[in-house]
Amino acid sequence: DARVTQTPRHKVTEMGQEVTMRCQPILGHNTVFWYRQTMMQGLELLAYFRNRAPLDDSGMPKDRFSAEMPDATLATLKIQPSEPRDSAVYFCASGLRLEDNEQFFGPGTRLTVL
C-alpha cells in the first residue's frame, strides 16, 4: 500500500555538520508537511508545501534550516550547521488536499546531534 517514506531512519552527527533528511510523499499527494517531535515541545510544524511551493515555514529557524521540494516525489529538510538542540524525530507527512488536512505520516528520522 502507498506510504510516505523517509531516509535516513536514524542519523547521528556531530555539532556543526550538515544534515539532510529526505521524504518521498505518497504519489499524487500535493501537500507535504515537516514536523519535529521532542519530549519537551511535542509535535511542532516546521513548514508545509502545496504543489511544491512553500506556503508557510514560520516554524523553522531560518538561519540554519531550509526545506525544499526539488520535484513532486522528493522533499528535503536540511540543517546547516546542526546543533545539539536539533536532536529530535523529524516527520514528513503528505496529504491529498490541504483543506481536508488528513495527513499521512512517514516513519520519521531520528536525529541525534552530539
Added chain:
Amino acid sequence: AQSVAQPEDQVNVAEGNPLTVKCTYSVSGNPYLFWYVQYPNRGLQFLLKYITGDNLVKGSYGFEAEFNKSQTSFHLKKPSALVSDSALYFCAVRPSTGGFKTIFGAGTRLFVKA
C-alpha cells in the same frame, strides 16, 4: 491564541472497558478537528476527523469522537478497549479560516491492561 489541550498525560483502562481520551480546543471560527494515534517508533496515523455535520464521528479501529461546540471539546471514545489500543493519542485542530496550520495537542498515553 489558538490551542489544543489534552488534560491527561496518561489514561489507564482495563481491556473490555470503555475508554475516553479528552481534548478541548480554543480557535477562532469553526474548527476542523482530528485524532491521530502513534505507536512506538512510528509516525502518526489518522483516526478520524470532524469537519461539519453530525457531531458524532466514527473512525478507524472502532474509535469515535463527539464534537461539542458549547464545551469546545472533541473527546475520543471507544466502547470496548483492546490491549492493542495502547499507544499515544494526539488531538489536532485547524481553524477553518486563516491558513492551514494544524495545531497538535501534547498527546495522551493510553494503557490498556489485560
